[in-house]
Amino acid sequence: MIRIEPSWDFYRTFLTVLQQGSLSAAARELGLTQPTIGRHIDALETSIGFQLFIRSPQGLIPTEAATDLRPHAEQLASNAAALLRAASGQGGGVRGTVRISASEVIGIEVLPPILSALSDQHPDLIIELSLSDAVENLLHQEADIAVRMVEPEQDALITRRIGGIPLGLHAHRRYLDKHGIPEKLEDLLDHRTIGFDRESAFVRAIRKRVPLIELMRPSFRADSNLAQLAAIRAGFGIGVCQVALAKRDPEIVRLFKTEFTLPLETFVVMHENLKTTPRCRVTFDALVEGLLAYLGK
Amino acid sequence: MIRIEPSWDFYRTFLTVLQQGSLSAAARELGLTQPTIGRHIDALETSIGFQLFIRSPQGLIPTEAATDLRPHAEQLASNAAALLRAASGQGGGVRGTVRISASEVIGIEVLPPILSALSDQHPDLIIELSLSDAVENLLHQEADIAVRMVEPEQDALITRRIGGIPLGLHAHRRYLDKHGIPEKLEDLLDHRTIGFDRESAFVRAIRKRVPLIELMRPSFRADSNLAQLAAIRAGFGIGVCQVALAKRDPEIVRLFKTEFTLPLETFVVMHENLKTTPRCRVTFDALVEGLLAYLGK
DNA sequence: TCCTAATCATCTATTTTTGTATATCAGATA
DNA sequence: TATCTGATATACAAAAATAGATGATTAGGA
Incomplete structure (x- = not known):
């Protein structure tokens, strides 16, 4: 039975x-100090x-x-951080x-120039970039703004559709010189x-589009799209990546x-709450405009 | 500029x-004491x-x-309360x-017997009932379980459809004796x-169904469905309420x-998080079963 | 086997926080 | 106008939390 409400600081200590x-x-x-932390936990x-x-x-x-209590404490920490960001x-x-x-991929390959320009325009703006594919972190207030590949269904969110970033099959010229250029899709096998x-949802979308993928036995596997992109650039083999990114390297060929x-x-x-705050x-x-430009719109 | 993170207790004080x-x-x-609170705010x-x-x-x-900071502080308070409930x-x-x-209406007219039986079965269970029509309070963790009249679109929620609670037009016999029984819908005017x-969404749903409602000039208005129910019971006039509730009073007639x-x-x-916790x-x-029984299923 | 480095627990002095008492101010009331 | 009630601000003493130092325990490595 809980008699008096504990100090909220104890939650922070607990989580830490x-x-x-x-x-x-x-x-x-x-x-x-260690005795203090110990007393907090005891209390x-x-x-x-x-x-x-x-x-x-x-x-x-x-x-x-x-x-069991950990997720609650984590959410508490996210909210406290969100409050501080709002205050700042x-x-x-x-x-x-x-x-x-x-x-x-977006955070490392696409956003930096957009954010850099934004930062030039607004010297007092501090930008934090959190790289993750988890969809839920807006709801948990772990971020103020998100670039997502699935349309969120949440009412409390303001959503702006950018469009379809084209993906394609690519390989480095070095790889193709050595292993030849596949003529038909079947050759990919x-x-x-x-x-x-x-x-993942993303993988299922690809499968649906090109059932042949199902049959392929990749010789390199990675969850990280970034690692896949690096593998393509390193001439490891044939993989899927954004067309615009591949074009940056003249040695990479689209198949x-x-x-x-x-x-x-x-x-x-x-978040809808944030639409009136200037920095958000x-x-x-800037993100909408920058991404539209990246898409050539 | 924020130099060191404030004590989380200050947020609680701030909100209070x-x-x-x-x-x-x-x-x-x-x-x-007042000086302490003052010092917290100063700090x-x-x-x-x-x-x-x-x-x-x-x-x-x-x-x-x-x-501007208030919503953040409120969310912090909700999370802290949710943590404590989880702990309990x-x-x-x-x-x-x-x-x-x-x-x-549900909370006052329908749930009490269901919750009472639940409480008898589980003496160590403490039930809190929060009466509100706001949809969002599950996301803000202001409640563990909600009975809602709109289907939530959130993924992180477990939803069980109960069915349609029939609503109808009702009036007290006393009123009808005095003012007569309307023969056609048009007589309602x-x-x-x-x-x-x-x-509200609920009102719009009714309007859509019975456009005639649009023309009516109610002589009694209240947001609270409970107040409307009370008005029907008091013989004020003709109104909409749950058929099952109206039936409880033999003096109330369905039109x-x-x-x-x-x-x-x-x-x-x-919340999906809570599905493994026994009390939830x-x-x-119990709510699903009780409400199904209330609907006669 | 013994030494090192890490941990938590305990005791005490110190710093910080809090409470108490009081002064001050603004508005409502007789 | 005098008075009462609510409010905040301040000074100082009391209480509480904290840091620092020390001891005990355990795991890993020479």
Whole structure:
């Protein structure tokens, strides 16, 4: 039974201990001392009435109860960070921190010049870029704005459709010189191809489009699209990547230009709450404009 | 510029001051003293670098900045409460607090017997009932389970469709004795009717079904369906309410049984995270079963 | 086997936070 | 006008939280 509400700071301490694995490490992380962290955990355990950690000389091992509470504590941390970001943007004008979530490929290959120009225009704007393909992080307020490849169905979000980024099959000229150029799609079965590690919505979309993919046995697998792109650039074999990115390297050749093309629908998404805050508004617009330009629109 | 992260407790204090409107009232609310609350606000203002309140002898007036931060602070409070509820349910078995959100009518007229039976079966279960028609409170974790009249489109939610609760036009016999029984739908225009205060999705659904409603000039308006039900029971006039509720009072007569009937789709909804926690599982099942029984299924 | 490095627990001095009491101000009321 | 009630601000003492130092325990490596 919980008698009095614990200090919210205890939640922060609790999460940090979970993340760091020991009182000492959490103390270093938070700029406090180990006895203080220990007292916080003790107080929290007393307050909620059960044990959160098993102490050991190697650190603290979370109990099942602690693991159950972890997502709540993480959300609390996200919200606290969101509040601070909101606070940093106060005072009118474009200033403060804006946190953008995007896929690895987009974040590394496409966004930097867009964000760089934005930053030049608004020197007081601090840009954080979080690279992840998880769709949910807008709802958890881990980011203010997201570039997504699936249309979100959430009402509280403002969504702007950018269009389909064309994907194509590509290989490095070095690879083709050595292994020959496939003439028909079926020839791909005899080539070294680059594929996905795990099943995902994106992979299913490709399969649907080109059932042949099903039969292929990739000789290189990676979940990270970035790693796949690197593999194509390194001449490892034939893989799927954005046409615009491939064009940057004159040594990379597009294959089956007519037979295989796949538009990757792209959206810029923002919390409705943030539409009036200048820094988010400006960043949202810059992303939309920059991505449209990237698509040649 | 924010230099060091403020204590999370300051956020709680900040929100309480916003809610209560003065340092003194917030101090009473939190069980602290007015100087302490004042120091918390001072420290938070120093930390984030701008003023949150204008002090006055009548209390504290929030600045625009404070108003902007308010939703974040509220979400923080919801999450902290959700964490505590999760904590209260630890230890296996059906125990702890479960928070249910439902519309006023459902919560007052339909749920009590269901929840009462549930409570008898599980003495360690503490039930909180939050009456509101806002759809979003599941996402904000203000409730664990919700009874909703619109199907949520959110992926992270578990939804169970109950079916359509039939609505009908009703009036008290006392009213009909005095004003006569309308023969045709058009006759309603000459009667005292009970209508809605504001536009809502529910109202639009009714309008679509029975365009005649558009023409009616209700002599009693209330947003609260509960107030409308009370008005029908008091013999004020003719209004819309659940058929099953009207039947409980033999003095209430249903009108235009064939011409006017409207099923109110009903869903029980729960966060996916909570499906393994016994108290939520059990409550969810009890609500589904109870509501199906209420519908005669 | 012994040494090192990491951990948590405990005790005490110090710093920080909080509470108490009081002063001050603005508005409502007789 | 005098008074009462609510509010914030300030000074100082009390309480609480914190840091620092030390000891005990364990794992891993020479």
